[in-house]
Amino acid sequence: MSVFQLAEEEVRHRGPFRMRIYERENFGGQMHELMDDCDNMMDRFHMSDCQSCNVMDGHWLMFEQPSYRGRMLYLRPGEYRNLRETGMSNITRFNSIRRIMDSC
Numbered sequence: 001m002s003v004f005q006l007a008e009e010e011v012r013h014r015g016p017f018r019m020r021i022y023e024r025e026n027f028g029g030q031m032h033e034l035m036d037d038c039d040n041m042m043d044r045f046h047m048s049d050c051q052s053c054n055v056m057d058g059h060w061l062m063f064e065q066p067s068y069r070g071r072m073l074y075l076r077p078g079e080y081r082n083l084r085e086t087g088m089s090n091i092t093r094f095n096s097i098r099r100i101m102d103s104c
Contacts, residue, residue: 021034041066050093058099061098
């Protein structure tokens with residue numbers, strides 16, 4: 001099995017999707033739970049920023065701009081206490097989130 005096939009199997013998810021987003025690092029501030037895509041976090045949650053999250057189910061992409069545009073960050077299940085420390089410190093804010101439904 002190739003590396004690409006292994007990565008494809010890891011991302012393929014057929015169950016529910018669930019994540020919690022937090023306004024501040026270390027799971028502080030406002031919290032909202034998502035089970036579907038969100039094209040504009042400010043409009044939907046009135047959250048000006050998302051600095052931490054807990055991905056319980058599925059694989060997700062967080063985007064710098066609304067409507068799934070701009071630079072993105074891939075998130076697999078796990079706790080992310082500070083999204084700025086994930087290697088994406090040049091992204092000042094995340095504004096939309098999308099589930100990864102299918103592999104390429």
